[in-house]
Amino acid sequence: MVETTHRPAARVICLDAAHRLLLLHWRDPFDGTWLWEPPGGGIESGETPLVAARRELAEETGLDPAAVLDRSVLVDRDVQWNGKRYIGTEHFFVAQFADEQPSLVRTGLLPDEQVNLDTHVWIEWSDLSSLPDPVEPPQLLAVLGTLVPDGPWRHRDRA
Numbered sequence: 001m002v003e004t005t006h007r008p009a010a011r012v013i014c015l016d017a018a019h020r021l022l023l024l025h026w027r028d029p030f031d032g033t034w035l036w037e038p039p040g041g042g043i044e045s046g047e048t049p050l051v052a053a054r055r056e057l058a059e060e061t062g063l064d065p066a067a068v069l070d071r072s073v074l075v076d077r078d079v080q081w082n083g084k085r086y087i088g089t090e091h092f093f094v095a096q097f098a099d100e101q102p103s104l105v106r107t108g109l110l111p112d113e114q115v116n117l118d119t120h121v122w123i124e125w126s127d128l129s130s131l132p133d134p135v136e137p138p139q140l141l142a143v144l145g146t147l148v149p150d151g152p153w154r155h156r157d158r159a
Helices: 049-061 111-116 125-130 140-147 152-158
Strands: 003-005 009-015 021-027 034-037 040-042 068-081 084-096 117-123
Touching: 009 049, 009 068, 009 140, 021 049, 040 049, 049 068, 049 084, 068 140, 084 140, 111 117, 117 125, 125 140, 125 152, 140 152
Parallel strands: 003 084, 009 084
Antiparallel strands: 009 021, 009 040, 021 034, 021 117, 068 084
């Protein structure tokens, strides 16, 4: 039986100048499975979701936390990680960067994150399904469409 837990969390969908999405490639320390996920993590005591999103972005990527816009979408999550099943609602924010594929810095990662974060990718939204491992959350494009309704993905149904 897998332990179920709820951890309030915030994530940031980062977009570069060409509307590529930033995803981090994580290895689950429990069973070795891989997943792609936007930067983010737990909301600490006393933090607002926005403050947590900005802190996590800076810790995991070194990107400018001020780029995180103060509007979010609530996303229901159900993901297994490190032997636990995380169920609950997370706040997803968006950050837009003026450069194409800005460089990341990993100096803010915790020791276990340093071990489990493999790599990152700036990927075209239309190429998400080509990634070899699951993207979390599975409805990432729908979340993006809600946060940035005027982006190039708004016509994805008319391809």
